[in-house]
Amino acid sequence: MQSRLKSWALWMSVAALVVFCVKEFVGADIGDTMNGFLNVLLPVLVGFGIINNPTDKNNF
DSSP states (O other), rough: OOHTTTTTHHHHHHHHHHHHHHHHHHOOOHHHHHHHHHHHHHHHHHHHHHHHOTTTTSSS
């Protein structure tokens, strides 16, 4: 558990999830291009943090 909390991928995915939730629920007014970019990028970052295993250095 200790090494999972030190993982940069975990904290990156948590930050992406927070930004995605704030963007969706608050309805921040951002440009259409940026909104499309974030709609693609943020779920990918969250997914990467979910499937990443920081306890195994040899595998993804």
